[in-house]
Amino acid sequence: MSKKAQLATMDFLGSIVIFVFLIITIILVWDLYNLRLNSNLENEETVFKLVKITDLLVETQGIPTNWNTTNVQVIGLTSKDRKFDSNKLYLFKNLQYNKTRELFNIENYDFYFKITDLNGALISANNQFIEIGPQPEVDNDSIITIRRFALYGSQKVILEFSVWK
Amino acid sequence: MKKAQVSIEFIFVIGMLFFIFLLILAFVFDKNLDVNESKKIIETKSDCTKLADLIINAFLSGNTTKIQSKLSYNATISSNSRVILVEDYVQCTLPINQVNATTLLKGDILIENKNNFIYVKNV
Numbered sequence: 001m002s003k004k005a006q007l008a009t010m011d012f013l014g015s016i017v018i019f020v021f022l023i024i025t026i027i028l029v030w031d032l033y034n035l036r037l038n039s040n041l042e043n044e045e046t047v048f049k050l051v052k053i054t055d056l057l058v059e060t061q062g063i064p065t066n067w068n069t070t071n072v073q074v075i076g077l078t079s080k081d082r083k084f085d086s087n088k089l090y091l092f093k094n095l096q097y098n099k100t101r102e103l104f105n106i107e108n109y110d111f112y113f114k115i116t117d118l119n120g121a122l123i124s125a126n127n128q129f130i131e132i133g134p135q136p137e138v139d140n141d142s143i144i145t146i147r148r149f150a151l152y153g154s155q156k157v158i159l160e161f162s163v164w165k
Numbered sequence: 166m167k168k169a170q171v172s173i174e175f176i177f178v179i180g181m182l183f184f185i186f187l188l189i190l191a192f193v194f195d196k197n198l199d200v201n202e203s204k205k206i207i208e209t210k211s212d213c214t215k216l217a218d219l220i221i222n223a224f225l226s227g228n229t230t231k232i233q234s235k236l237s238y239n240a241t242i243s244s245n246s247r248v249i250l251v252e253d254y255v256q257c258t259l260p261i262n263q264v265n266a267t268t269l270l271k272g273d274i275l276i277e278n279k280n281n282f283i284y285v286k287n288v
Contacts, residue, residue: 012181020275030196030199041207045210048217048257049260052221052259056261063261073262073263074263104260104281105260106258143276
């Protein structure tokens with residue numbers, strides 16, 4: 001009788017250990033997925049910002065329409081829908097990096113912007129290559145990049161905009 | 166004597182099971198709060214993103230554009246800081262400040278572009 005009682009207790013303790021192990025596993029997996037959910041939400045928000053910023057860049061002339069580096073309120077790079085204006089590209093290139101971040105409302109991010117032809121060669125406006133900001137580190141996992149097609153003169157070009165924290 | 170020993174073990178087992186049950190209950194309750202919190206964050210974020218999207222679309226579509234939509238939560242637009250705050254809970258940003266600062270109640274809203282300035286109001 002005494003042995004039976006000990007056996008039952010051992011079984012019980014064994015089941016408790018397994019149960020606690022499972023509960024801990026569930027808690028860890030739950031927290032992991034919670035972190036992934038929050039990370040996905042943050043990424044989606046950043047992608048949304050990028051899409052809207054590039055919408056403004058490739059679809060509007062900016063505000064005021066003939067903006068310059070001192071009076072710009074909204075940066076737009078086109079003379080008409082999706083057709084880049086070389087003067088605006090030049091002005092954009094010569095805007096201060098921090099002022100550009102402030103105008104885009106992305107002060108918490110670093111960004112890298114470039115315009116290339118379809119082969120990846122940088123496009124120039126007024127003899128300056130259109131490339132703005134520091135290049136992101138290759139192993140940075142937080143980089144989000146968006147590419148948009150547009151016209152520069154009659155040439156098809158790609159606008160590439162990357163942000164990271 | 167033997168019967169009494171069995172009863173003590175039985176009571177001990179019942180006590181442990183009850184304790185474990187309470188632990189599971191606390192765990193489930195805690196995680197249920199987490200789920201509800203996540204659900205509210207996602208819903209308010211979705212409303213915030215929708216409002217920001219509509220404002221930008223009205224701006225991109227040009228003068229005289231009118232968009233009617235519906236909000237599920239109260240929202241506050243701060244044009245200076247270019248932030249939309251939903252239910253004082255979740256915020257999202259706008260890349261433009263050509264929008265009126267206003268507080269919107271949940272329900273129908275109208276977004277109008279007048280000379281490249283966006284007016285948002287309840288209707």
